[in-house]
Amino acid sequence: MQFRHKIAGGDFAKAGNVASSVKKVLQQLNIDHVISKRTVIALYEGEVNVVAHAYSGIIEIEIDEEKIKIIITDKGPGIADIDQAMVEGFSTATPQVREMGFGAGMGLSNMKKNSDFMKISSIVEEGTVVELINYLKPDARQESK
Secondary structure (H helix, E strand, O other): OEEEEEEEOOOHHHOOHHHHHHHHHHHHOOOOHHHHHHHHHHHHHHHHHHHHHOOEEEEEEEEOOOEEEEEEEEEOOOOOOHHHHOOOOOOOOOHHHHHOOOOOOOHHHHHHHOOOEEEEEEEOOOEEEEEEEEEOOHHHHHHHO
């Protein structure tokens, strides 16, 4: 099962819509509640990052019998220092984004905490790609670490 969603940078009114729709699909597929919750949290954080920091983005979701794989690709300023961006509380969000309640600097670290696998690649002035995987079977989670 595959899904593809376009995200518009700056469209906070729609931030979270993809995560909500994926939550419904995971419930319909009877995916374990803990795995579903972790996946939706990681996806929501990624979706909000695109809205808050990028010009546009694409979220691709693939669900099979082994895993849920999410690839978030954005066009935007990129991340100059990924290690620094992973530090809880570090944020490059604008004051306007912070006034709306976003940009606390927890997005990437929450994505990492709520996924079994996370890979980030970024090119400054071009954009960022985040790959997330949550395994559906506990033994697969252990093998990935």
